[in-house]
Amino acid sequence: MPRIRLHLPGGSGPDRSYDILVRPGVIGEIGPTLAGYGVRRTVVLVDAAVEATHGSAVLESLRGKNIDAFTIAVPSGEGSKTVDEAARIWESMAHRAVDRQTHVVAVGGGVVGDLAGFVAASFARGLPVWQVPTTLMAQVDSSIGGKTGVNLAAGKNLVGAFWQPLGVFTDIDTLVTLPDREFRSGLAEVVKYGMILDGELFSWLEGHAESILARNAGALTRVVERSAAIKAGVVEKDEREQNGLRAALNYGHTFAHAFETASGYGAMLHGEAVSIGMHCAARLAESLGRIGPDVVDRQRRLLEALRLPLAAPKSGSSPDSLIAIMLRDKKSVAGTLRFVLPSRIGRVDLVDGIDAAAVRHVLG
Ligand SMILES: NC(=O)c1ccc[n+]([C@@H]2O[C@H](COP(=O)([O-])OP(=O)(O)OC[C@H]3O[C@@H](n4cnc5c(N)ncnc54)[C@H](O)[C@@H]3O)[C@@H](O)[C@H]2O)c1
Ligand SMILES: [Zn+2]
Missing domain, CATH: 1.20.1090.10 (Dehydroquinate synthase-like - alpha domain)
Structure with missing residues (x-):
């Protein structure tokens, strides 16, 4: 299976290398892969436009391995890449008692990937995040490399963090529904x-x-x-x-x-x-x-x-x-x-x- 390894050996720090799995149907491997990492609990941040389709495929895979998953839908569009939307998600994660053992799973295009990455980087001083890109833009670019962030009125991507994912699940099949x-x-x-x-x-x-x-x-x-x-x-x-x-x-x-x-x-x-x-x-x-x-x-x-x-x-x-x-x-x-x-x-x-x-x- 095509697998791309992004090497970040980290010198004196921890190894932050990860795999980018590119193939049709790879969403089905999310549950087994996370289970292999010992993950028990996840927050799935999903673009509202793909919640019923690719979002539910992600949930099915996670729940198939008895991994607890709760979903927060993010309204579609660049307008969601804001501090306000991040704050709404932080609050609802706090309400659900999300802790450092909880992994974030981002399902959507670059907007949700950047926002979810930023939320993961900042909540409880950092939660592990997995990317599930569903636009071509996100598959070839934004889901890879750990740049996360939100926009300000003064400009795009002005607030953010470098926060690498633990892995990227790039399912070509998700592109079928893309306009x-x-x-x-x-x-x-x-x-x-x-x-x-x-x-x-x-x-x-x-x-x-x-x-x-x-x-x-x-x-x-x-x-x-x-x-x-x-x-x-x-x-x-x-x-x-x-x-x-x-x-x-x-x-x-x-x-x-x-x-x-x-x-x-x-x-x-x-x-x-x-x-x-x-x-x-x-x-x-x-x-x-x-x-x-x-x-x-x-x-x-x-x-x-x-x-x-x-x-x-x-x-x-x-x-x-x-x-x-x-x-x-x-x-x-x-x-x-x-x-x-x-x-x-x-x-x-x-x-x-x-x-x-x-x-x-x-x-x-
Ligand atoms: N972090 C980085 O390195 C990096 C690199 C490039 C771009 N970006 C950021 O990415 C964002 C743009 O990402 P984008 O182009 O993916 O836009 P997007 O996330 O807004 O998605 C585009 C549209 O497609 C819809 N959608 C997503 N997946 C779909 C699917 N499978 N089927 C049907 N509809 C679907 C969304 O609801 C949205 O309306 C920008 O905010 C940009 O700053 C970040
Ligand atoms: Zn670009």
């Missing part, structure tokens, strides 16, 4: 992995766009497995974004965050913003002479084949207001703009000190 637009949004991150680290994956995507869009199980397993392995590999080498490696994952994201902020959260899906952001970043790299037009073109054609957008709606914000947002981004360094830019397909560099005029040009 098309959400599915395609996740594909933007997959294209990103090809661009930053894996030219072979990129070429494979070019040849299989139709079977991916048709959600062919074999194609999906391959895409998710490869993406998860790439993300895990990056996290292993740079867990806390300290040596620049994890920063490569931000390819397209400086632009994307500006589009998302300018359009108001929720108007544009994250992956859609990333798709547009990668197109901007590639054009920026071309204008700086770092790549030729062929690279911009191949990326554009792949994004189009996957029915991802290349430009923000015309009614959107001015280039200057987008640049102002980028300068406020927590990833920008004192007044200059910093971007992850491709040097070929499968390779990117972190480039500092980029002139606002060059950025304005690709936004205009």
Whole structure:
């Protein structure tokens, strides 16, 4: 069975390595796996949209091994990634006398994964958490790597913690119920992995766009497995974004965050913003002479084949207001703009000190 091991040996601290299990039907292994860890009690935090389907499959697996499980449903959508929602969950966990022996199980997309991870990191100074990602975005990205958190009015993900899960159960079958637009949004991150680290994956995507869009199980397993392995590999080498490696994952994201902020959260899906952001970043790299037009073109054609957008709606914000947002981004360094830019397909560099005029040009 495909199994990806994320190695975090921890030096003098405890080993925090874990497995990412990618395959159809793997939800059924949650009960047996947790029982193997001696777990007796769980809190299942589940996205309300999948409570009756994938949530109940998780409960069935847990209860099949006599593991006590109580569910807290989280309303769907980014609006739930708040301190208020975390507080509601903390209170109901306290009410149920949750203690350090209780494990948290997160079932849903990145919203529930990030929120549940944060609740687990903070409640009783830290409970073990398991991730059960049910969106493509969560399967290829957010469930892996231990970044958890909530949004503030002042910005996304401003409060949070690094808190690694004990394991990730990635059940490809859960994607069957995912709306098309959400599915395609996740594909933007997959294209990103090809661009930053894996030219072979990129070429494979070019040849299989139709079977991916048709959600062919074999194609999906391959895409998710490869993406998860790439993300895990990056996290292993740079867990806390300290040596620049994890920063490569931000390819397209400086632009994307500006589009998302300018359009108001929720108007544009994250992956859609990333798709547009990668197109901007590639054009920026071309204008700086770092790549030729062929690279911009191949990326554009792949994004189009996957029915991802290349430009923000015309009614959107001015280039200057987008640049102002980028300068406020927590990833920008004192007044200059910093971007992850491709040097070929499968390779990117972190480039500092980029002139606002060059950025304005690709936004205009
Ligand atoms: N922690 C990280 O490293 C990391 C990385 C990337 C993104 N994120 C975060 O992830 C969030 C976005 O995650 P997302 O794109 O998964 O969004 P999401 O969690 O909001 O899920 C998208 C939509 O799909 C629904 N849904 C989930 N699973 C479904 C299923 N199987 N069938 C039908 N509907 C389903 C949800 O109810 C929601 O409406 C953002 O908050 C972002 O900041 C975190
Ligand atoms: Zn992203």
